[in-house]
Amino acid sequence: MSNVASSPGLSGLPTGVGGYAVDGFGPLVRTFARLVGGHPGGGGALTVLRHGEPLVEIRVGDCAPGREWGPDTGSIVFSATKGIAATVIHRLADRGLIDYDAPVAAYWPEFAANGKERITVRQLLSHRAGLSGLPPIARGIDDVLDHRLMEERLAAAKPDHLLGIPTYHALTFGWLLAGLARAVTGRGMGELFRTEIAEPLGTDGIHLGAPPVGSTTTAAILLGNRLAPVGTTYVSLVLGRAYGFPGAPGAAARALFLPGLDAFLEGDIPPILATELPAGNGVCTATGLATLYSPLANEGMIAGRRFLSPCTVKAMRRIESYRLDHALFYIPMLWHMGYHSLPMPGARTGFGHIGMGGSFGWADPGTGISVGFVHNRLGIGSIGSDQLASAWVLPLVVRGARAAHRTTTRTDRRAA
Template identity: 45%
Template sequence: MHTVVSGYSDRGYERLTKVFGRVWSGGLGGGALAVFDNGVPVVDIWCGNRDARGEQPWTESTAAVIYSASKGLSSIVIHRLADRGLIDYDNPVAEYWPDFAAEGKSDITVRQVLSHTAGLSALSGMSRSVHDALDHELMQRRLASSRRDELAGKPAYHALTIGWLLAGIAKHVTGKDMRTLYQDELCAPLGLTQLSLGTPRPPVQVADYVDPRRVFTAVARDNLLARGTRFPAALGGASCRALYMGPGTARMVATSPEKYLTGTQMPAANAISTARDLGRVYAALATDGRVGADRLLSAERVRMFDGERRWQRDRVIGLPMSWNLGFHRSPVPGLAPGFGHVGLSGCFGWADVNSGLSVGFVHNRLPSTLVGDLGAFLWLVPLALRGQRAARRLGGPGATATDMPVAS
């Protein structure tokens, strides 16, 4: 059996292309992968199917909901505003958003929000139903009027709340919602047409999500999440409280994103992108803030993202995490160098300043293989780095290929 990988890749990246093709050889959804070397595209490939029936092939303009990989993009919006002197990371959020000072939160800083230490990770109590969570303005108001929880000051993944917090800060600084800011602060500077917060622009097609082994659908049941919110933090309660939006949570996550996620603004979870556009954003973070002639951020700002390496156990995720200004490193130090953000399904954007390499990976398979899907960056990033070294041994870019058959 052969799987056809469409697109192109430079010489040296054959191993990466072959492994990528094998991922989709069983008809289990589809995806796309883009790699940039110092801002130059060296891999742009896609494979598999974009619909749940396995009948429609993934194409060059197929995009996917990237879940928590959205957080990296929403953080970059804040960094763009900071670059212009509109935001200081160490200023209190309430300086920009006065209502946020309620319930003793006047000292929480923007930096604490970006590092998941603001003590506002718990969604339960703020969202009584999925419909509440789909109303981004309502969620911003509830966060502003809420009190911090017992995990304040400790790393505790703000799985959904960080998106509304960043949107609230940005709205009070610019007067614009986060969907508009995605266009103004991410797409316009880099000339992107296949990236959006929620509803994409034609001809972009949003892939259906598939759960081929039904593991995720079985695990993410409302009754399990609701029961878990009553557990102590150490027994998984913190994780459930950060994820449970109310009745209908599992259905929203496990069904077609067109029905629930494309129409709202959930800046921590519903960005939609092709691998190419996601990789191009991170290409600016892997260099000096530019991609070719297009500048996204100042070189000084970008240098901040590859800062101090401190791994601490995250009270929600349960893994050692190194958070810095909205990005994270590999929970396994040294295995995938660089920083970025991975989403629920394993989609991710990644940058490595030492090599100048950036990677964008999107797909439509819910994490039925759990470790395999969520840890995709742990093997794709090293493979991309190996390809970069091979390409340089070969003397730079070579002939590209399209419609490549890959044995599976």
């Protein structure tokens, strides 16, 4: 792996880091090398685009034991998948096939069951449908792996007492959007990820589940103890009893936990890769995620082509809810329709989606910058710090972009 950047970028990258970064991004690259590459096992990648042009494309570490992370290495990005699934719905809305304020049942008649006839697409996209709980629709991992069954059970389900209140639909979000999209197009989300996202964007770095045979993307192996501690008898018992707790603990347990679900991530080719889970099993490269968010940061345009109309992009940028989220222990997520903003430096004016473990995609319309960050470390011991990756990536991206702009301006003046 080369550790030297091409001119006119940084004169050198830290040992073990491959790829490219323009002048000004030294602090970002060094922090990436330390926090992502500074641990035995595992690796990751980071891409920053401005108006679709690469500023940073770096990678470090291993995607499997003894195999270095490459430019076409992807990783399971968990809930960052939600931003991709939401973009599918926005593409359909952009063509007039879906109205955000129409009832979901207008497109998916079965969804009207059990008092859901007035729930709108906008509510669905902003985690306010009252359908966040797993226990009412699934008994175990076999049910969860059957995505068509999950769509059918959610169509028949009764909303809970949190209908209308922001409550993170951790897993159900994806099946709800898939059921809506299937009702409108007759196609599943796996196919729509390809036809509505990857192909129009010209990228092979975005997949739902395992990349197909012939894809250039290879899925990194998850490294760490994954969620094994959650599967112990004692922890499962406690979390199972938490279903009935009032407030955030109960809402979180119902949205995030099901006995046996820890087995979802076991093995070099975990079961999660064998289904369509539009809330959590996207396999993406860093460049694939950054490419997805590039038109969202640039008025719907990518490489001179229109991906979304300015009107739709404006709707996507709007914050739908300022209320604290009940299933995320009252974190102020600032929900958009399928994405979120964060009240922290570098993230206030942008939007995107962060996944479990910290992988994320992001758009900043104010600067035209899009970001993709992926890695394959997943362990209970490190998940807290890894989850906060955006807290150092995004501020350093903003800082680097400003420094790169100043450098470019000085170079242009000298050339003139």
